[in-house]
Amino acid sequence: MQLKSWLARVAVPLGLILAGVAVAVYFVENPGGAMAARVLSYPKVIRLINEHLLMVVVSSSLAIAAAVPLGILISRPALRVLGIIIENIINVAQTVPSLAVLALFMTILGLGFKTAVFALWLYSLLPILRNTYAGIKSVPPDVIEAARGMGMTPLRILTRIELPLAYPIVMAGIRTAVVVNVGTATLASFIGAGGLGMMIISGISVSRPTLVLCGALLSAIMAILFDNVLGQVENYLLDRG
Amino acid sequence: MLSKKGSLFWLALVVAAVMLLAVGCGGGSDTAEKSGDESGGEGEPVIKEWVFAADHEFSVRPDGLPELEKVYGFEFDRVEVMDLGVTYGALKDGLVPVAMGFATDGRIGAFGLVNLEDDKHFFPVYNPAPVVRKEVLDKYPEIKDILGAIGPKLDTETMIELNGKVDIDGMEPKEVARQFLLEQGLIDEEKEEQTKGPVVVGSKEFTEQLILGAMSVLALEDAGFKVTDNTGLGGTEMARNALESGEIDTYWEYTGTAWLVALGHEKPITDSEEAFQKVSEEDLAKNNLVWLSYAKFDNTYTLMMRKDDAEKLGIKTISDLARMINESKK
Amino acid sequence: MIKLENVTKVFANQETPAVKNLNLHIKKGEVCVLVGPSGCGKTTTMKMINRLVEPTEGTVYIDGKDTSTVNPIELRLNIGYVIQEIGLFPHLTIAENVATVPREKKWPAERIRQRVEELLNLVGLDPQVYGNRKPADLSGGQRQRVGVARAMAADPPILLMDEPFGAVDPITRAKLQNEFLRIQEQMQKTIVFVTHDIDEAIKMGDKIAVMRKGELVQYSTPEELLSAPANDFVAKLVGKNRSIKRLHLIRVDRVLGSNHNVPVVKKNTPVRKLEELVDGSEIGAVLVVDERDRLLGLASAVDIREAGGGVAGDIYQPLPNTIGVGATLSDALSVMLNYGEGYVAVVDKANQLTGIITLGFLLGLVKEDAA
């Protein structure tokens, strides 16, 4: 029973990883021309996947680590005005296209991986921050009132009432941010940060659909994988209370 | 359980705050930390890692990087792939010691960079010429003279200057093109009535192409054509596909590029006139495309280094570079 | 009017039929209540009448016409339909809601407008006030009224009502029920009414069809149902205090007839004649009405004897203890108790005497059940 549910949990991510490997192997074995073969070699594909993963994982985890506490902070009643201001700033900032964010930081911070990570971090900060704030704000005031009436301290109210209730919304923000992040990271290759975007952009610029397709499939699989894993983390934490 | 979670949460908060700070500073220090190619202590420049900046197209083209490394017999430690045009900045800012560029780019001079001589004549010739669909030319034979007049007036120095006006001085490509055509007397100030056409003009998406495209647009407009400006289409294949499918009627293509990429030949041609003859013959026969007079300048690929680096290390040619890299690996 | 013949419905993916070989005949102008526990097939039966559910077997006739030969849209346009959830269209105004079917029938705008006004007035909603409001602005009871008005908009001869008062509070429900009875008195529609509430069934129905597991258990008048339940199931459904329930639920107009011995005279009847009559009266008095049968009062034996001559119109005394036709037997009982008299006169809206209920009769009813 235990084993079965464990298997069920692992089956989908494992399947996705296998699909990713299958895609990579297929395209490396069938690159569709010498030009595409220059990118579609095992070491190169592995390197690009690694770069992409690294970019996404680093920027996303730092974004989560920064945005969730910040979201909690600005949702405190004492910082109500600040919260509203930041919420509005986020709403405006989210309309700036990701490409422009990358490009702007390129001109400020220079080219390369770190710039890309910084831009991706900043860009995925927004949805997580917004959802954390919105999630906590969505807790009905009477629930908090009741908790306060029962003599709970503000900290206990936060950890036992607000955070558990806001949790699904926060997780939704995180999942959106990560999935978007995987896609945005493909643009990082414009500023010399590598990743699967290198495959896609090269494919577009020399008209080799296999390259584009391979990059598209790998990054889509990566996005779905992250989404699935985060979904399972969400359920797991939810089960444990 | 829950109280444990509570303390865990505070721990996470602290960790996060530290991380936030770290990222903030890390991001800031990005420019400062150049990829290990700064001068050593005794004024002798030591390049620890031979990183090469290339755009996506160059990194995979048959006449691009892989073949170059084969011919000169060396290999870069790492290749950073980035958008075309960003390579000059990357080199100038010291992010890479060597970068790929185009021989006529205005930034070479302005950024204090030098071209390394292609002593093994690896790069084929890349003289640009207006390519026009034959149907269009049959309908408007005068286009041959209008667009054909531009190329012979463009030599390498002129083109570097024109490119520099856009990339360094920040002028619009169209304005640069207009100035040049006016100076050369190829167009006049008067506004013509646009009675013929429309003709769709395309170009690839980089400075020189934008200027050349703008020249075509202006010259045709001056001759009374209604012109649809479709310049800035992206890479080679994109512009080429657009031309072959009739989405655009003309754009400036480079002889070497057409020979290798569009016509699919493996062996590059290194003589300008020969390349032009062969390409125009084959393109007419195969694709019904007509090549008009080509420009004097040869915008071939080039490898660039920072001038002071190159001087200190005594690198003048690509062979010098290959030797230096191979030595560093020993 | 409506006839169900050997109707059976088996839903896909279900083994037991929802409705089994049902036969039902509903006469014109009758309120037929389908009652039974949830899942007994009452709603399914009703929906087969307007073909929202198609019978698996058997035939439904309306006015002798097999409904399966009629276009269902056509059919439904001529059958009013009210459901518990009401289903008012929240994006349309009250007036637009009521106008739905007339619009589908392409009535001219002016006629629709008049009809909507008439109906809103009928259900007690001022068209000026409520016509342009949205359903969300109305209370539950008001919405239910709109639902009824909407169902009657195109004046359909038949009305199907699926627990129409199920979702409102008891006080509002009683009010709506009474109003509905009043409207029905005017409209005389043929109504199929579904409820799981036996009390409501007894109050509303001319006929009650008790259903259980898709089958018709008993089909009779409320009185019969209370006095002679067909089996244990019905008896249980009706409940233990059937007699008390009868008092509470049975409307006085249902039991009026030759159940009493109280003479009624016109006001110009000579007193002399009254003397003979009053002797045979159960209550020791005669009732006096005017030439149009409107109740004037009563003349007791004492009054008659003392008068000696003249006509009934000269000697009667006004009668304070009357009740309306819609009242229940228990209403009648409480009036009797209040006035300390053993009878109560029943009058209709126009104050015309329709009958009289006596204490003896009520006792008889209760005794009947106890036996």
Add this chain to the structure above:
Amino acid sequence: MDFWSFVNSRWDKIFALTIEHGVLILTAMAAAIVVGVVVGVLITYYNPAAHAVLYICQILMTVPSLAMLGLLIPLLGIGFWTGVVGLILYSLLPIVRNTYTGIREIDPAILEAARGMGMNERTILLKIKLPLALPVIMAGIRTATVMVVGIGAIASYVGAGGLGEFIFRGISRYNKDMILTGAICVSVLAIAADLILKLVEKKASFR
């Protein structure tokens, strides 16, 4: 001040590209609304198809926009229409999903009442279902539009024109002012679209 002089010297170009961007978005959204609403309506009639369609749309969303546009080039060539098709594909999910849920979430009593009163399916769809689902559908359209304005910047890479040209040229020339101009124009366009559609959404709401 550099930035302002840059903007000042290029008003015509900024205007032209903003219009181009707007036309790109409008074309894509017009088509996406038609396709999305039709698909969303159709799948309410057949549940298994609904799950499949929504899942496909969701997968489409995970494909990086750059890759999606790139994959369309072999099929459609480069240019405006490639951008339009790419943007349509991206805007489908919110529109289809919201149309579907908007209709599915209508109180079944309302539909039963409509059916019971003798309205035919076409009338029910046009007069009851779509008007009732309209606020939800509009919300989907708003989400899609704001998103697509941003993705539209990437569509320049495949020759669809628009404000992305500022950004791409800005990258090539290392020109911050140019990138900033593009970014700000796209943002303003997105915010404007958001505000306008919010207004429409409010109008569409019947409560």
